[in-house]
Each structure stands twice: as C-alpha cells, then as structure tokens.
Amino acid sequence: MKFIVDAQLPVRLARFLESAGYDTIHTKDLPNKNATSDTEINAISMRDNRVVITKDSDFLNSFLTIKEPYKLLLITTGNINNLELETLFTANLQSLAELFNNHSYIEITHDSIIVHM
Template identity: 65%
Template sequence: MKFLIDAQLPVRLSYLLKSMGHDAIHTKELALKNATPDTEINAISIREQRIVITKDSDFWDSFYVNQEPYKLLLVTTGNISNKELESLFIKNLGQVVDLLEQHSLIEMSRDSVIVHQ
C-alpha cells in the first residue's frame, strides 16, 4: 500500500511502514518539506493514489467536503510518544490495510480502529 505521512507524525513512521513492505513517504521528503500545503498533499495523494496518514483534522474536513485526499487514515491518539505510536501501528496495521482496501476513511485511536466511510 502507498502512504503519505503528514508533518505532525514522525519521519520514523515512514521507515517503519517501509520495513513492513509498504511504499511510504513523509512530507519532509517533498520539495517544500513540512511546509507543503494541504492542497498539494491532497493533489499528490490523488495523483499517486497514496493514503494520507495525519493527525490534522483539516484533512477530515477536506475529505468530507471535497473527497480529497485519495484515502485518509486519521490518527486520533492525542499526545503519544513515538515508541507508543510505532507499537500502535505494528499492532493495527494489518487491520488498517485490510479496511483501506474497502473503505476510504479510517480513524485509529489508542484503543480502536473505526471505519467512517
């Protein structure tokens, strides 16, 4: 699966996803790095069919209003250490990938994975 990880999440999440066999890029790898506007992130997501992983609720709004980005994984853990975040992804990634094959909007909290669409 192809992912685009937004600025609020650590670059090491990209490395973790790559190590698990996925195609992942972080906004730090883009031309404007973490200053890349949401509109450009959405455009890249659609063009490359990448699932945006973010904590930014603006993408939630954009998805409901404009059906952008291509697909969205909204992380709603609040403040969490990088180690806890990685553990959460390791624990839930199989389920998240399965759900994203059928759905376009998934939310992952500390204790659940929720399908919204």
C-alpha cells in the first residue's frame, strides 16, 4: 500500500509510515511542497494508487463527487499533537491496511475507525 500525506499533517507521520515499510510521500517531498494543489495531489493518488491521508474535507468532497483521490483516509481527531497521532497510527495501522484491501474511504477518530461504503 502507498500513501500521500497532505500538508496539514506532519512530515513525521510520513516518515513513521515509511519506517513501517509503506511507500509514503508527504506534500513537502513534491516539487511545489505544501503549496501542491488538491487537484495535483488527487492526480498523483490516481496515477500511483496512493491513499491520501488528510484532515481536509475538500478531499472528501472530491472523493464523493468524482471518485478522486484513489482512496481516502480522513483524520477527524481535531487538534492532535504529533505523538498522539503517531500513537493512533501505531495502534491502528494493521487494521487500516487490511480495511483498505476492500474499502476506499475510511475515517479515523480518536477512538474508532469508521468504514464508509
């Protein structure tokens, strides 16, 4: 599974996912860095079959209307520090990977994973 981590999430999350063995890029890794447009991120996601990890509801809107990005992980924790975010992913990464085998839109909160059909 491959990921692209959106600008409002820390580079630390992308590096954590890389260290867990996942092909991951952060928008800061792209030529336009965090100024990369949502359209461009969607195009990369579609081209490379990457799950977009974001807090941005604009990606949800495009997913629901035009089925882009390829797959979506929406983080709805509100403000969360980097350590809490990493702990959340540590506890749920295996489940998320398994769920993305059969689902395209998943939401993660402080205490649950919600699979949207």
